[in-house]
Amino acid sequence: xxxxxxxxxxxxxxxxxxxxxxxxxxxxxxxxxxxxxxxxxxxxxxxxxxxxxxxxxxxxxxxxxxxxxxxxxxxxxxxxxxxxxxxxxxxxxxxxx
Amino acid sequence: xxxxxxxxxxxxxxxxxxxxxxxxxxxxxxxxxxxxxxxxxxxxxxxxxxxxxxxxxxxxxxxxxxxxxxxxxxxxxxxxxxxxxxxxxxxxxxxxxxxxxxxxxxxxxxxxxxxxxxxxxxxxxxxxxxxxxxxxxxxxxxxxxxxxxxxxxxxxxxxxxxxxxxxxxxxxxxxxxxxxxxxxxxxxxxxxxxxxxxxxxxxxxxxxxxxxxxxxxxxxxxxxxxxxxxxxxxxxxxxxxxxxxxxxxxxxxxxxxxxxxxxxxxxxxxxxxxxxxxxxxxxxxxxxxxxxxxxxxxxxxxxxxxxxxxxxxxxxxxxxxxxxxxxxxxxxxxxxxxxxxxxxxxxxxxxxxxxxxxxxxxxxxxxxxxxxxxxxxxxxxxxxxxxxxxxxxxxxxxxxxxxxxxxxxxxxxxxxxxxxxxxxxxxxxxxxxxxxxxxxxxxxxxxxxxxxxxxxxxxxxxxx
Numbered sequence: 001x002x003x004x005x006x007x008x009x010x011x012x013x014x015x016x017x018x019x020x021x022x023x024x025x026x027x028x029x030x031x032x033x034x035x036x037x038x039x040x041x042x043x044x045x046x047x048x049x050x051x052x053x054x055x056x057x058x059x060x061x062x063x064x065x066x067x068x069x070x071x072x073x074x075x076x077x078x079x080x081x082x083x084x085x086x087x088x089x090x091x092x093x094x095x096x097x
Numbered sequence: 098x099x100x101x102x103x104x105x106x107x108x109x110x111x112x113x114x115x116x117x118x119x120x121x122x123x124x125x126x127x128x129x130x131x132x133x134x135x136x137x138x139x140x141x142x143x144x145x146x147x148x149x150x151x152x153x154x155x156x157x158x159x160x161x162x163x164x165x166x167x168x169x170x171x172x173x174x175x176x177x178x179x180x181x182x183x184x185x186x187x188x189x190x191x192x193x194x195x196x197x198x199x200x201x202x203x204x205x206x207x208x209x210x211x212x213x214x215x216x217x218x219x220x221x222x223x224x225x226x227x228x229x230x231x232x233x234x235x236x237x238x239x240x241x242x243x244x245x246x247x248x249x250x251x252x253x254x255x256x257x258x259x260x261x262x263x264x265x266x267x268x269x270x271x272x273x274x275x276x277x278x279x280x281x282x283x284x285x286x287x288x289x290x291x292x293x294x295x296x297x298x299x300x301x302x303x304x305x306x307x308x309x310x311x312x313x314x315x316x317x318x319x320x321x322x323x324x325x326x327x328x329x330x331x332x333x334x335x336x337x338x339x340x341x342x343x344x345x346x347x348x349x350x351x352x353x354x355x356x357x358x359x360x361x362x363x364x365x366x367x368x369x370x371x372x373x374x375x376x377x378x379x380x381x382x383x384x385x386x387x388x389x390x391x392x393x394x395x396x397x398x399x400x401x402x403x404x405x406x407x408x409x410x411x412x413x414x415x416x417x418x419x420x421x422x423x424x425x426x427x428x429x430x431x432x433x434x435x436x437x438x439x440x441x442x443x444x445x446x447x448x449x450x451x452x453x454x455x456x457x458x459x460x461x462x463x464x465x466x467x468x469x470x471x472x473x474x475x476x477x478x479x480x481x482x483x484x485x486x487x488x489x490x491x492x493x494x495x496x497x498x499x500x501x502x503x504x505x506x507x508x509x510x511x512x513x514x515x516x517x518x519x520x521x522x523x524x525x526x527x528x529x530x531x532x533x534x535x536x537x538x539x540x541x542x543x544x545x546x547x548x549x550x551x552x553x554x555x556x557x558x559x560x561x
Contacts, residue, residue, distance in 0.1 A: 004185040005176045006206035007244045009198050011235035011329035016122035019162045020101045026154060034102075037483070039137040044105060044146055051150045070485045071275065072426045075117070084098050090157045094105030096114050096129075097137040 023089050026052070030060045032088035034079070037069045039097035048092060062088060103128040103156030105146075107137055112336030113232065113278045119331070120234035120274060126163060128156035174209070193248075198328050200320070200347060207247040215243040218256025220538050227260070228267040231274035233331025237263060245324040251317035252551075254297045254544040257535045258380060259318050262287050262351075263325065265382035265531040272426045272528040276384050277332040281422050282340035283384040283526040285322060286350040286436060288510055290367035291378030293537055294353035296545055298555055301353035303514030306388065306521075311560050313552075319349035344387065350523070355512045358441025360448030366510045369454060371532030382531040383436055383508055385523040386422055391415050393443065394518040405450045408520070409460055412437055415522045416465035416500060416507075419477040423500060426528035429489040433508050434501045435525035437461065440513040443520060454509060462504035466497030 023029055031052065035041045049061055066086060073079050074093075083091060106114050108131045119125035130152040135141055177188040189206040193199040205211065216223055216239070223240040230237045239260065246259055266273045266285065276283040289299050300312035308316055323346055332338035340346070356365050367379040393411050395404030416434065423434040439447070447457060472478050481493040488502055501507065508530060513521065538544070549555060 001178045001180065002182050002185045003176055003178050004182070004189055004206055004208070005174050006189060006208045007212060007240075008175055009193075009207065009241070009244050009248060009324065009328045010196075011230065011237055011241045013119055013125065013233065013235055014122070014229075015119075015124045019123055019127070020099045022101045022158050022160060024158070026157060039107075040139070040141060040143065043143055044136075047143055047146055048105075048150070048153065051147050055150070055154070068485070070483075072272075072485050075121075075274065080098060083100060088100060091100055091102045092105070092153065092157075093102050095107070095137055096104055096110050097107035097134070 026056045026059055026090070028058045029056075029089040030062065030087065032062045032066060032083060032086055032091045033064055034067055034074055034083070034091055034093045035064060035069050036071045036074055036095060038071070039095040041095050044095055062086065101128070101157050101160075103130060103153050103160070105129075105153075106131050108133055109335065110339065112331070112333065113339060116233040116278065116331040116337045117274070120229065120232045122234065124162050125233065128160035130156060197333055198324070200323065200327070202347070204248045205250055207244040211247045212240065212243050215247050215251070215253050215256060216240070217540050217544060218243075218253030218538050219260060219536070221260070227263055230263075230267065230325060230330035232278050233329075233337060235329035235331065237267070237325065237329050241329055242321070242325065245321040245328070246317065248324055249317045249320035251321055252314075252544075252548060253538075254541065254548055255314050255318050257537050258289060258297065258299075258314070259321055261380045261533040261535040262318065262322055262382060265380060265533045266322070268529075268531045270529040271382060271384070271531045273330075275426060276526060277326060277330055277338055280339045280341050281386050281526055282343050282346075283386050283422070284345045284349050285319075286383045286385045286523055287319070287322075287352070288366050288381040288383065288436075288508075289351065289353045289379070290356065290365045290373070290381070291535070292376060293378045293535070293541070296555065298548070298552070299351070299353040301355040301358075301512050305352040305512050306350050315351035315353075316348045319351040320347060322349055322351075323347065350385070350388070352512055354510050355441050358444065358515065359511050360445050363444065363448060363454050363511070366508070367532060370508065370530060373532065373534060378535040378537060380533050380535060383433055383523070383525065384527045385435060386526040387524045389415055389522045389524065391520045391522055392518060393520045401446065402450055405446050405452075408443065409447070409457070410464060412520050412522060413461050413464035416461060417467055418524075419467055419472055419475055420500065420524055421477060421480050422524075422526040424481060424484055424489050425526070427486050427489075428525065428528045429484070429492070430486050430502050431506075432501075432527040432529050433506050433525045435527075436508040436510060436521075436523040438510055438512050438521035438523065440516055440520075441511055442515050442517040444511045446517065455504070457509055458504040458507045461507055462499060462501070466499050469494070469496040469498060472498055
């Protein structure tokens with residue numbers, strides 16, 4: 001038999017930070033929204049905000065303009081800093097399409 | 098940051114989504130609510146969104162990652178066994194395909210010996226980490242790059258060029274994280290400058306974007322880059338890379354500028370664009386989305402002066418298209434609308450009629466402007482007005498509208514066969530043109546001598 005040994009080419013994925021813990025409940029929480037402003041985001045976010053407000057009337061929904069909108073700013077350090085400074089408890093992101 | 102998120106995502110986009118999560122250092126999974134593409138189309142029924150509202154709430158209240166492992170996807174050695182070497186090679190290729198590491202063409206298994214030999218092409222340590230390859234964020238070491246170059250059929254004297262290209266791809270200004278995943282099928286075009294380009298057999302002449310057995314370096318450097326994009330960066334078609342058509346992705350486009358063919362007074366691209374001293378070995382990364390041939394030569398009985406003018410107008414006419422990719426990710430302000438490639442003959446004619454490189458770009462910029470009625474009828478003005486860049490938004494009412502904020506954004510390069518009939522236009526999808534100097538290994542002379550032994554003499558007198 002001939003044996004052929006070779007390297008796996010997929011590199012190494014390093015998880016350097018844990019996922020954020022979830023909130024115990026959305027009741028009374030402050031919720032932010034990050035929109036890429038495409039793929040019907042102008043319709044889906046208003047609907048999500050409406051059902052959230054109906055189901056959790058005491059939660060605080062930040063304006064859609066609280067954070068920069070669009071694909072380019074979504075993943076930037078600047079936007080992350082703004083989200084952190086806003087003291088939101090949770091964020092809904094969309095539309096990844 | 099410690100703030101929980103849930104993402105509204107298209108079902109087919111879940112691979113892109115998890116790549117993006119891994120790219121920021123989290124385990125490759127996340128809270129998401131997925132829908133088919135129908136929901137995201139104009140005039141769609143978004144009712145299903147409300148009926149699945151609980152999934153959004155669960156994403157923020159209940160979701161837990163399935164793994165708390167600090168690391169995943171380590172790179173062990175793989176082994177196949179067979180009766181003959183040829184059978185083992187076939188088995189290895191089957192393994193590449195079933196693990197989604199292939200491109201459909203035969204690959205060379207990266208054995209320890211082959212990788213060790215490839216690493217002679219750099220003085221950097223094999224475990225030196227260049228960064229995380231976007232969008233998935235796979236760790237990309239010198240060794241990982243050498244592995245891809247072995248698999249792509251490359252040679253050690255190419256490695257320092259590939260290392261510089263990967264550095265350019267990892268530069269966040271390139272927006273490789275977005276372009277690898279986006280639907281517009283962006284692919285890297287790499288312009289190589291400096292004397293080593295010719296010595297390692299990079300093509301700058303006839304067929305420089307295609308296969309050439311005498312000058313094969315570009316094919317395997319570009320193929321190795323593509324393998325890295327896919328295998329380490331996660332850009333797997335339809336899962337992590339949503340390029341709808343995906344042209345040029347077997348080998349990308351890696352070629353040398355024809356520096357010997359530059360007219361007097363014209364500078365190499367690396368010098369003009371990036372400020373490197375002439376004679377510096379360097380690479381320049383420009384993401385593009387297509388390649389178009391432009392017949393630029395004049396008809397019978399046209400004067401040389403008119404031929405130059407007609408040819409420039411014809412190139413500008415191809416550039417005069419509302420290419421919305423050239424405004425994305427700040428590309429209008431800082432990137433490039435594309436690359437104009439012209440042969441040494443065309444460049445010589447153009448220079449002989451008084452055009453400097455700056456004049457050339459100014460001409461193309463001015464004559465590729467798009468009338469406002471053309472922009473408006475195709476709905477482009479709305480995209481321009483919605484752009485995050487104030488410079489781009491401010492251009493919306495210009496009539497005619499320039500395809501980029503300034504002539505300098507247009508990349509011009511002298512390459513291709515010594516013939517006057519055609520030029521090439523590579524339409525840009527390029528937020529930023531990224532340059533890097535290449536660092537040849539101390540063993541480069543030995544490696545080039547070995548290449549002469551293996552492939553035959555590479556000097557001008559030997560090649561066809």
